[in-house]
Amino acid sequence: MQNLATRKVFLACVILGFGFTCYILFFNGELRRWTTLGSRITSWTENCVSSITGKDLRAGNDTVNSASDVRSVVISGNKPLQLCPEKPPIAETKVPLNLTNVTYADLKREFGHVLRPGGHYAPITCKSRERIALIIPYRNRERNLFILLHNLIPFLMRQQAEFAVYVVEQTQDYMFDKGVLIDVGFVKARQDGDFSCFIVHDTDLIPRDYRNVYRCSDKPRHLMLNRSGEQRKKPEKLPYSAFIGGAIALTKEQFEKSNGWSTAYYGWGFEDDDMEIRLKSHGFRIVRYPIEIGDYYELGHTPQKPGPRSKLARSVKTRMNSEGLNTLNYTLVKQEKREIYNWYLVKPPPPPPEIYGNNTR
Ligand SMILES: *[C@@H]1O[C@H](CO)[C@@H](O)[C@H](O)[C@H]1NC(C)=O
Ligand SMILES: *[C@@H]1O[C@H](CO)[C@@H](O)[C@H](O)[C@H]1NC(C)=O
Ligand SMILES: *[C@@H]1O[C@H](CO)[C@@H](O)[C@H](O)[C@H]1NC(C)=O
Ligand SMILES: *[C@@H]1O[C@H](CO)[C@@H](O)[C@H](O)[C@H]1NC(C)=O
Ligand SMILES: *[C@@H]1O[C@H](CO)[C@@H](O)[C@H](O)[C@H]1NC(C)=O
Numbered sequence: 216m217q218n219l220a221t222r223k224v225f226l227a228c229v230i231l232g233f234g235f236t237c238y239i240l241f242f243n244g245e246l247r248r249w250t251t252l253g254s255r256i257t258s259w260t261e262n263c264v265s266s267i268t269g270k271d272l273r274a275g276n277d278t279v280n281s282a283s284d285v286r287s288v289v290i291s292g293n294k295p296l297q298l299c300p301e302k303p304p305i306a307e308t309k310v311p312l313n314l315t316n317v318t319y320a321d322l323k324r325e326f327g328h329v330l331r332p333g334g335h336y337a338p339i340t341c342k343s344r345e346r347i348a349l350i351i352p353y354r355n356r357e358r359n360l361f362i363l364l365h366n367l368i369p370f371l372m373r374q375q376a377e378f379a380v381y382v383v384e385q386t387q388d389y390m391f392d393k394g395v396l397i398d399v400g401f402v403k404a405r406q407d408g409d410f411s412c413f414i415v416h417d418t419d420l421i422p423r424d425y426r427n428v429y430r431c432s433d434k435p436r437h438l439m440l441n442r443s444g445e446q447r448k449k450p451e452k453l454p455y456s457a458f459i460g461g462a463i464a465l466t467k468e469q470f471e472k473s474n475g476w477s478t479a480y481y482g483w484g485f486e487d488d489d490m491e492i493r494l495k496s497h498g499f500r501i502v503r504y505p506i507e508i509g510d511y512y513e514l515g516h517t518p519q520k521p522g523p524r525s526k527l528a529r530s531v532k533t534r535m536n537s538e539g540l541n542t543l544n545y546t547l548v549k550q551e552k553r554e555i556y557n558w559y560l561v562k563p564p565p566p567p568p569e570i571y572g573n574n575t576r
Contacts, residue, residue, distance in 0.1 A: 295342070296340070296341050296342040297341050297342065298341060298342050298344060299338060299341035299342060299343055299344055299375040300341075300375075301344070302428075303373065303374040303375050303425070303428060304375075305373055305374070305425045307425065308424050308425055308426055309423065309424065309425075310366070310370055310421075310422060310423050310424060310425055312366055312421060312423065312512055313362075313365060313366060314362060314512070314514075315362075315365075316358055316361075316362065317361045317362060317365045318361065319361065319555070321361070321365070322361060322364055322365060322368075322554075322555045323554050323555060325365070326368055326554075326555060327554050327555075329372070330368070330554060330555060332552045332553070332554060333379045333380065333407075333552050333553070333556065333557040334349075334364075334368070334378070334379055334380030334553075334554070334555045334556040334557070335377075335378070335379040336368070336371070336372060336376075336377065336378055336379075337377040338372075338375045338376075338377065341375060343375055343376055343377035344375075344430070345376055345377065345411050345412045345429075345430050345431065346377045346378070346408070346409060346410045346411045346412065347371070347376050347377065347378040347379075347410065347411075347412045347413075347414055347429060347430075347464075348378070348379055348381055348400070348401075348404035348405075348407075348408075348410040348412070348413045348414070349367070349371075349378055349379070349380045349381065349414050349416055350381045350383065350397055350400035350401060350404065350413055350414065350415045350416065351363075351380070351381065351382045351383070351400070351416050351417075351418055351556075352383055352385075352393045352396035352397050352400065352415075352417075352418075353382050353383060353384045353385075353396070353418055354384055354385045354387075354391055356418045356419065356516055358514070359418040359419045359514045359516060360382065360418045362421070362514060363416075363418055363419070363420075363421055363514070364380070364555060364556070366421045366422075367416075367421065367422070368380075368555075370422060370425070370429075371429060373425065374425070374428055374429060376429055376430075379404070379407070379408070379410075379556075379557065380555065380556035380557065381400040381403055381404050381556065381557050381559070382556045382557065382558050382559070383396040383397070383399050383400040383403075383559045383561055384396075384558065384559065384560050384561065385560075385561055385562070385563065386548055386560060386561065386562040388562055388563075388565075388575075388576075389481055389563060389565060389566055389575050389576060390481035390482040390519075390520055390522060390566065390571075390575060390576060391481070391482065391483070391519055391520075392478060392480065392481045392563045392566075393476070393480070393486050394475075394476035394477050394478040394479070394480055394486045394489075394490075394539070395476075395478045395543070395545055395561065395563040396561060397415050397475070397476045398475045398476055398478060398539065398540050398543045399543070399545055399547075399559060399561050400413075400415075400559070401413055401470055401475060401540070402540075402543065403550075403557065403559060405467065407557075410467070411431060411466065411467075412429075412430060412431035412464055412465070412466060413431075413464070413465050413466070413467065413470055414429055414438075414462060414463070414464045414465075415462065415463050415465070416461075416462045417439075417460070417461050417462065418514075419513055419514040419515075419516050420439055420442060420461050420462060420511040420512070420513055420514075421511060421512045421513075421514070422438070422462070422510070422511055423510045423511060423512055424507070424508050424509075424510050426504070426508045427504060427508050427509055427510075428504075429464060430464060431464045431465065431466045431469075432464075432502065433466075434469075434499060434500050434501065434502040435459075435463060435464070435465050435469050435494050435499050435501050435502070436463065436464040436501070436502050436503065436504075437458075437459045437461075437462075437463045437501050437502070437503050437509075438461065438462040438463060438464060438503075438504070438509055439460065439461025439462045439463075439509055439511050440452065440453055440503055440504070440506045440508075440509025440510070441453075441506055441507075441509055441510045441511065442461065442510075442511040442512070442513045443512070443513060444511075444512045444513030444514060444515070445513065445514055445515035446513070446515040446516075447513050452506060453506075457488060457491045457492075458487070458488075458491075459487050459488075459490060459491045459494075459501060460487045461511060462511075465494075469494065469497075469499050470540070471540065472497045472499075473490065473493040473494050473496075473497050473499065473535070473539075474493060474535055474536055474538075474539035474540045474541055475490075475539045475540030475541075475543070476489070476490050476539060476540075477489045477490070477493075477527070477531070477534065477535070477538060477539050478538065478539060478542070478543060478544075478563065479527055479534065479538060479567075479570075480522055480524060480527060481522050481563075481566040481571060481575070482519065482520050482521050482522025482523070482524070483518065483519035483520060483521045483522060484521050484522055484524040485522075485524035485527065485528050488528070489527070489528070489531050489535075492531045492532065492535070493531070493535045493539070496532060496535060522571075523570060523571065526570055527570070544563075544564050545561050545562065545563050545564070546561070546562040547559060547560070547561060548560040548561065548562055
């Protein structure tokens, strides 16, 4: 403890309530490595806090409480956080899934103290490379939604993502219109903040590999490449090369230029394929990680009622610039900024009778 910088950091460490952990780290060789790299409290905290695992976050480990204190001290000390590393520092690849049924109260108990309202999280030790709006179109699958969030929130934390969660639920009036819900999620997130990446995510699919980094690029990135689970015993790879279902990461530009999802598809089927055509027609080639990385666990659910998709599938290119984000029409029945996610209850306009007849539910 000769060196002034060393002493300062040791003191900061103790003040921040990390006393014991820091002591261990300091005399574990960490400090020696660190002093030769230069005296930066940010890089030190990175070393110190990177030892927190997803499991600790789940367990509501006190370390996390003190870590959020570190964040505020580091910020108020006018020392800007450094950018997080390009590649999240996670040694293992396999995500330890927890498929236990959970309630909202469980989520609140486990994550309430690390999330700000709307499920907003930012890494403690570095400035995230991405601000993600996680958009989840939803109806009647509460068990899946909660299991998904129980796994996805610690997954994103470990990937050092900054994120907020947008759950957009449809009222019971008509067949499911996933496109409206996604577009509403996008519009709401765009209003809320400066998100660099919009990840549209099904409720029933949980990533199983940490290398599946939830990030955008100059090309749309389709994330879900292989799935198996409760009802799908045999793994299924991409059913066809144009498939973009499950989870996809889009920048604001990619979303807006393509005019978002079509809102014309009520019932199951083809709305994602329609979006794939929109993206490609606007010059966005879709990219994917290797298949072993895009591995997902699929929760079971009762199937959606199929819509009359073939009628619409033929007219994608004539509709794509004149129907979608730029004609979005919906009734916002309710909205709440909950602890774990932003919640919107949305009623789409009635399905047009020329396509759906009286078959609207
Ligand atoms: C909390 O996290 C620290 C650092 O990872 C670990 O050493 C400790 O065992 C954890 N405590 C509990 C109760 O899980
Ligand atoms: C899974 O989550 C439940 C509910 O939070 C918890 O009680 C259980 O200990 C967890 N299981 C594992 C293996 O982490
Ligand atoms: C979890 O929830 C599902 C659906 O609500 C139910 O069928 C299942 O029995 C539950 N599993 C356990 C272990 O409680
Ligand atoms: C797909 O996922 C299953 C289950 O995790 C795995 O056994 C299989 O090897 C994966 N397929 C590929 C091509 O990675
Ligand atoms: C929006 O939908 C409502 C019905 O929900 C309808 O009355 C209204 O005319 C629609 N507005 C536009 C601009 O299409």
